[in-house]
Amino acid sequence: MPGLTTDEVTMPVLGRLDSSARREDQVAHLAEVARQIRIQDLKLVHHGGAGHIGGDFSAIDILTVLYGAVLDVSPATVEHPERDRFILSKGHVAGALYTTLATFGFLPVEELATFLQPLSRLNGHPNRVKVPGVEANTGPLGHGLPIAVGHALSAKLDVSRRRTFVLTGDGELQEGSNWEAMMAASQHELDSLTVIVDRNRLQQGATTRETNDLDPLDAKAAAFGFSVVEVNGHDHGELLDVLSAVPFRPGKPTFVIAHTHKGHPISFMSNNVKWHHKVPDAEQYQQALDELDALAPDRDARRPA
Amino acid sequence: MTLTAKAPQTGSIADEPRYDCRNAYVETLADLARADHRIVGVVNDSVGSSKLDAFKKAFPDRLINVGIAEQDMVGVAAGLANGGRIPFVSAASCFLTARALEQIKADVAYSDHNVKLCGMSPGVAYGELGPTHHSIEDLAWLRAIDNLTVVVPADPVETAAAMRWAAATEGPVFIRVSRMGVPVVYREDHEFVPGRAVTLRDGQDVTLISNGTVLWRALAAAEQLAQEGIEARVLSMPTVKPLDVEAVVAAARETGGIVTAEEATRTGGLGGAVAESVVEHHPARMRILGIPEFAPTGSAGFLLDRYGMSPEGIAESAREVLGR
Numbered sequence: 001m002p003g004l005t006t007d008e009v010t011m012p013v014l015g016r017l018d019s020s021a022r023r024e025d026q027v028a029h030l031a032e033v034a035r036q037i038r039i040q041d042l043k044l045v046h047h048g049g050a051g052h053i054g055g056d057f058s059a060i061d062i063l064t065v066l067y068g069a070v071l072d073v074s075p076a077t078v079e080h081p082e083r084d085r086f087i088l089s090k091g092h093v094a095g096a097l098y099t100t101l102a103t104f105g106f107l108p109v110e111e112l113a114t115f116l117q118p119l120s121r122l123n124g125h126p127n128r129v130k131v132p133g134v135e136a137n138t139g140p141l142g143h144g145l146p147i148a149v150g151h152a153l154s155a156k157l158d159v160s161r162r163r164t165f166v167l168t169g170d171g172e173l174q175e176g177s178n179w180e181a182m183m184a185a186s187q188h189e190l191d192s193l194t195v196i197v198d199r200n201r202l203q204q205g206a207t208t209r210e211t212n213d214l215d216p217l218d219a220k221a222a223a224f225g226f227s228v229v230e231v232n233g234h235d236h237g238e239l240l241d242v243l244s245a246v247p248f249r250p251g252k253p254t255f256v257i258a259h260t261h262k263g264h265p266i267s268f269m270s271n272n273v274k275w276h277h278k279v280p281d282a283e284q285y286q287q288a289l290d291e292l293d294a295l296a297p298d299r300d301a302r303r304p305a
Numbered sequence: 306m307t308l309t310a311k312a313p314q315t316g317s318i319a320d321e322p323r324y325d326c327r328n329a330y331v332e333t334l335a336d337l338a339r340a341d342h343r344i345v346g347v348v349n350d351s352v353g354s355s356k357l358d359a360f361k362k363a364f365p366d367r368l369i370n371v372g373i374a375e376q377d378m379v380g381v382a383a384g385l386a387n388g389g390r391i392p393f394v395s396a397a398s399c400f401l402t403a404r405a406l407e408q409i410k411a412d413v414a415y416s417d418h419n420v421k422l423c424g425m426s427p428g429v430a431y432g433e434l435g436p437t438h439h440s441i442e443d444l445a446w447l448r449a450i451d452n453l454t455v456v457v458p459a460d461p462v463e464t465a466a467a468m469r470w471a472a473a474t475e476g477p478v479f480i481r482v483s484r485m486g487v488p489v490v491y492r493e494d495h496e497f498v499p500g501r502a503v504t505l506r507d508g509q510d511v512t513l514i515s516n517g518t519v520l521w522r523a524l525a526a527a528e529q530l531a532q533e534g535i536e537a538r539v540l541s542m543p544t545v546k547p548l549d550v551e552a553v554v555a556a557a558r559e560t561g562g563i564v565t566a567e568e569a570t571r572t573g574g575l576g577g578a579v580a581e582s583v584v585e586h587h588p589a590r591m592r593i594l595g596i597p598e599f600a601p602t603g604s605a606g607f608l609l610d611r612y613g614m615s616p617e618g619i620a621e622s623a624r625e626v627l628g629r
Contacts, residue, residue, distance in 0.1 A: 136387070136416050140407050153384065154387070154390050157366060158388070183372065
């Protein structure tokens with residue numbers, strides 16, 4: 001499968017709205033950014049011949065809201081010691097992260113064409129040494145949360161207001177290291193830490209319930225000392241309201257259970273375990289593009305023919 | 306000949322007083338912490354076994370105890386480094402390296418986080434506690450990881466010097482900190498240079514390459530060999546990775562053979578590293594001394610002797626290499 005060509009990288013760099021924008025404009029903007037990121041990510045996976053599109057589409061709305069409205073980090077402050085940190089613990093959705101970073105100007109959009117190509121810095125899992133905006137080299141599961149706890153501890157020692165956000169998969173919570181880290185987060189009262197769980201209820205080949213059921217996840221997180229909030233992980237307004245309002249309890253880290261669907265919103269991918277790392281063929285690719293086109297807010301914003 | 310070797314005050318290095326390197330470790334860590342607010346300790350309930358009680362009293366906020374959770378400990382250290390701190394992770398080497406190996410690889414080395422991993426009581430220090438508590442595989446595992454400097458200091462002076470270098474240098478480092486008593490090998494003003502062997506004794510007949518708790522034993526072996534007219538070169542090789550290939554190749558070229566001796570597995574550690582260089586650059590006769598198996602019950606000293614690393618045993622291996 002030939003790689004994506006630079007010509008096919010059509011995504012506009014939409015950037016962030018001014019934080020003084022009206023909430024409804026923010027939400028509409030975030031929805032359109034997320035739609036554009038999905039279109040581009042679909043191309044990456046289709047042309048790259050690999051990737052984790054199910055998990056990508058599950059997480060894109062969360063990534064969009066974080067980078068589009070919540071995180072205090074920009075291409076200009078990507079090295080600044082006081083920037084907010086975002087750690088993508090589910091490193092296999094690197095395609096979604098790269099596309100998001102490009103959308104907000106951390107990477108040249110044209111570079112997305114190199115995804116998974118020989119010697120590209122955009123490999124299947126993110127690399128902080130090579131890719132601006134990446135904070136940890138993740139991929140093996142259960143690593144992000146301990147790193148996030150360490151960062152939140154450093155902020156506390158510095159008496160700094162910088163915050164730490166970490167996105168984990170739900171199947172990933174089967175790794176014990178997460179629970180080690182949650183105990184430490186609670187012990188040290190790290191209220192600058194927000195854990196977001198991409199709760200799509202599917203892992204590589206089965207549901208989480210069939211594998212190692214995580215429920216009651218809210219009660220477990222609460223028992224580990226977290227303040228727990230549940231949101232629709234595809235609702236930009238809900239995500240914006242919750243992620244902008246953390247922490248909810250002083251002295252407590254926050255645990256956001258974001259209910260999502262793998263492959264959302266593509267009809268044949270959504271909530272379908274087969275789409276963990278399946279690559280859409282030409283017909284499926286076209287259908288997915290058509291479905292994303294149909295979600296365009298107006299004709300002018302549509303993808304060029 | 307490097308001048309930083311300390312001349313024994315007594316007749317033999319074997320008769321010198323012995324020191325627990327953990328004391329030099331905690332004193333140096335406190336000095337570093339006083340001078341640089343970025344220095345923090347990270348432990349897995351190992352405050353006592355790492356002798357960090359005084360550090361905890363002096364810097365209560367800067368000793369982070371994550372509890373008995375090694376994966377979390379190393380991930381937390383990576384996050385602290387991301388936030389600008391210089392974490393010294395202090396934990397029993399067996400648990401630090403085995404239990405958190407993937408975190409060492411991905412969160413520290415591959416992520417290039419400025420973390421100092423300090424493996425306490427390595428090798429067979431916990432002799433009688435058995436192979437669950439021995440850390441003889443650590444050098445082989447860690448030497449295979451890119452972007453990680455692996456240091457095995459031989460005495461309190463070298464332990465302190467390696468720590469000062471590590472604190473002042475950006476990047477991932479692993480330092481083994483011995484508890485088994487060792488005599489002082491280096492002069493007090495010894496400066497640690499990563500990747501450089503130190504010639505502690507010159508000789509042209511055979512070369513003994515060692516580090517850590519076995520180094521003084523190699524020096525004592527050289528004393529014994531000298532009485533037989535065999536002049537052994539003794540190379541201290543504190544940095545297992547990157548290895549001082551030049552010093553190894555010179556030893557292979559200039560002397561009649563090489564004996565390596567270490568408190569670690571016979572495969573993949575210092576001996577393995579030396580053998581790779583010898584085979585690639587200048588094939589020579591070699592003997593690799595180390596711990597070849599899950600060791601039976603016994604103290605660290607007993608076990609080193611048992612596996613041919615008493616001064617007599619090392620001298621015997623040198624004679625074998627020379628065909629005498």
